[in-house]
Amino acid sequence: MADYSIWVLEYAAVEQFPRSVMLYGPMHQGTRKLPYGFVVLKGKGETILIDTGYDHTGFGKALADSYGVSNFHHPTEVLAEVGVRPEDVTTVFVTHAHFDHMGALDFFPNARFYIQQRELDKWVWSLTLGPEFRFLVGGTDPGDIAKAVELARQGRMVAIDGDREDVLPGIDVHLAADTHTYGSMYVTVRNDGARDSADTWIFAGDLIYTYDNLTGLDPEAPQIIPIGLAVGSQSNLIFASDAMLNAVGREVRRVIPVHEDRLKEVFPSRLTVHGQQVVEIALAEGEASRVA
Amino acid sequence: MNAISDMNRLAARPLAYVVACQPLHGRLRDVAIQLGGLSLIAMLPRRDGFDGEAPLRAAADALAGIRAEVLDLAVPPPAAHHHRHMAAALAALARVAALLGRGPGSGGEDVRREISAALRAGTDHIRHAANAMPGFETVDLRHSCCAAHAAAVLSAEPAELRF
Numbered sequence: 001m002a003d004y005s006i007w008v009l010e011y012a013a014v015e016q017f018p019r020s021v022m023l024y025g026p027m028h029q030g031t032r033k034l035p036y037g038f039v040v041l042k043g044k045g046e047t048i049l050i051d052t053g054y055d056h057t058g059f060g061k062a063l064a065d066s067y068g069v070s071n072f073h074h075p076t077e078v079l080a081e082v083g084v085r086p087e088d089v090t091t092v093f094v095t096h097a098h099f100d101h102m103g104a105l106d107f108f109p110n111a112r113f114y115i116q117q118r119e120l121d122k123w124v125w126s127l128t129l130g131p132e133f134r135f136l137v138g139g140t141d142p143g144d145i146a147k148a149v150e151l152a153r154q155g156r157m158v159a160i161d162g163d164r165e166d167v168l169p170g171i172d173v174h175l176a177a178d179t180h181t182y183g184s185m186y187v188t189v190r191n192d193g194a195r196d197s198a199d200t201w202i203f204a205g206d207l208i209y210t211y212d213n214l215t216g217l218d219p220e221a222p223q224i225i226p227i228g229l230a231v232g233s234q235s236n237l238i239f240a241s242d243a244m245l246n247a248v249g250r251e252v253r254r255v256i257p258v259h260e261d262r263l264k265e266v267f268p269s270r271l272t273v274h275g276q277q278v279v280e281i282a283l284a285e286g287e288a289s290r291v292a
Numbered sequence: 293m294n295a296i297s298d299m300n301r302l303a304a305r306p307l308a309y310v311v312a313c314q315p316l317h318g319r320l321r322d323v324a325i326q327l328g329g330l331s332l333i334a335m336l337p338r339r340d341g342f343d344g345e346a347p348l349r350a351a352a353d354a355l356a357g358i359r360a361e362v363l364d365l366a367v368p369p370p371a372a373h374h375h376r377h378m379a380a381a382l383a384a385l386a387r388v389a390a391l392l393g394r395g396p397g398s399g400g401e402d403v404r405r406e407i408s409a410a411l412r413a414g415t416d417h418i419r420h421a422a423n424a425m426p427g428f429e430t431v432d433l434r435h436s437c438c439a440a441h442a443a444a445v446l447s448a449e450p451a452e453l454r455f
Contacts, residue, residue: 099431120336124329127322128347134322141431142321142415145328150408152335159336 002191002282003170004043006201007082007290008256008263010276011053012036012072012100021228022209022259023217032210035277036069036100037258039203040082041189043284044169047084049092049111050187050203051258054103055143073274075107081278082290091168095205096181097123099140105147113151114167116175117159119183126182126231136231160185169193176240178232180206186240188247191282201281202244202255207237209259211266214241214252256281268292305368310427312365313378317421317428319358320381324415326351327388331407334392344392352389355382374424381417384410 017034020027039050056072076086089108094115095101105113126136151157165172172188186204190197208214209227216223224245226237241255248254253266263269264277270291271277280291330344330351359382367375387410391403422428 120332127326127329128350140325142324142328143419145325146412146415149328149331149335149411152332153404153408
C-alpha cells in the first residue's frame with residue numbers, strides 16, 4: 001500500500017503553446033495545450049505541495065490578455081477537489097522560482113517551504129548583470145520575493161544545498177543545476193518507503209513539459225528531447241532527464257510532467273466543472289478516490 | 293476648435309507622464325527584485341558566505357538614480373496617485389537597502405522584521421502604482437515561459453539593425 005496519496009491538479013492552462021518550446025528543435029509544428037498544475041501528496045501525517053501555482057490578482061489580466069493563460073482558479077478552489085484546505089498544507093517543495101510555481105507562497109499559512117540554495121544565489125547574481133541580461137531573470141514578481149523574505153524571517157523557508165534524502169519520510173530532493181533554471185529541483189517519492197523502492201515517482205518541475213521529452217516522437221527510435229527554455233543548457237536538461245529515468249527503472253510514466261495534458265489518459269482522472277483535470281497517481285491506505 | 297485643442301493638450305500630458313515613467317517603473321521593479329533577493333539571502337541561514345556588497349551598492353545607486361528622475365517628472369493631476377506610489381516605493385526600498393547595508397547579522401530580529409516589512413511595502417506600492425494607471429506592469433513577462441506563447445512575441449518582426 002502506498003504511503004502517500006498523490007494527485008496532480010490543473011489550475012489554469014494555455015490552450016495554444018508552441019510545440020517548439022515543449023520540444024526543442026522541431027519548429028513550425030503548431031501548438032499544444034499546456035496545463036498549469038501542482039502536485040498534492042497526503043500521508044504520514046503530512047499534506048505536501050510540489051509548487052504552489054500563482055496569485056492571479058496582481059497580473060492575471062495581463063496573463064490572460066497578452067499570454068493566453070486561461071481558466072485560472074484559485075488554489076483554495078483547486079485543492080478542495082481533493083479535500084485539502086490551504087491551512088492543511090504542511091510542506092511545499094518549490095521546484096524553481098518562476099511565478100507559476102512559487103507565486104502563491106502566502107496562501108499556505110502553516111507550511112514550510114523548501115527551495116534550492118543555488119536557485120536563489122545564482123538568481124540574485126544574475127540580477128546584478130544589468131538590463132541587457134534580463135532574459136535570465138524574466139517572469140519574476142517582486143511581490144513573490146517579498147513573501148519569500150517574510151517566510152525566511154519566520155524560519156519557514158529552507159534553502160537546500162544540492163541533493164538531500166528523506167527531507168520527509170520517503171521523499172528526496174535533487175538539484176538539476178543549470179537546466180531550465182539555475183537551481184531547478186526535482187522531487188522523488190519512494191512511496192513504499194524503501195530505500196531501493198519499487199514504487200518510486202518523480203515530480204520533474206519544468207525539467208520536462210511532456211512525456212515526449214523523455215521518449216522523443218519516434219517510437220522506433222526513442223530519444224530524450226529537452227524543452228526549449230533553459231537559462232542553463234539543453235545538455236544539462238538531457239542528463240537530468242536521464243537521471244530521472246534511471247531512478248524509476250526507465251519506466252517513463254513514473255516521471256511526472258505537471259504540464260502534460262495527457263496525464264489524464266495515463267492515470268485515473270476526472271474533469272472538474274471548470275474542465276480542469278484531477279489526476280490520481282496513488283492512493284494511501286484509507287484514502288478515498290477523488291476521481292471515482 | 294480651441295476647446296478640442298485644449299482637450300488634446302490635456303490628454304497628452306498623462307500620456308507623456310506614462311511614457312516618461314514606464315522605464316523608471318521597470319527599473320524600480322528590477323531593483324525591488326534585487327533587494328528582495330539580497331534580503332532573502334540575508335535571512336536564510338547558510339554555511340558559506342555570499343558577497344552581497346557589490347550588488348547591494350549597485351541597487352542603492354540604481355535607487356538613487358531612479359529617485360532623482362522620478363522627482364524630476366512633470367506630474368499631471370491624473371498621474372498624481374501613481375506618482376505618490378512611486379515615491380513611496382522608492383522610500384521603502386531605500387530603507388531596505390539601508391538596513392541591508394548594516395550587515396545581515398546586525399540588529400537582530402527587529403531589523404529583520406523591518407527589512408521584511410519595508411520590502412513588502414515597497415513591492416505593494418509598485419503593484420498599486422501599476423494598478424493606478426494603464427501602461428505599467430507588475431511583472432515583466434516578456435522573457436518568461438509565458439513569452440513563448442505571447443502573440444506579440446510570436447509575430448514580432450526582426451528588429452531594425454542599428455550598429
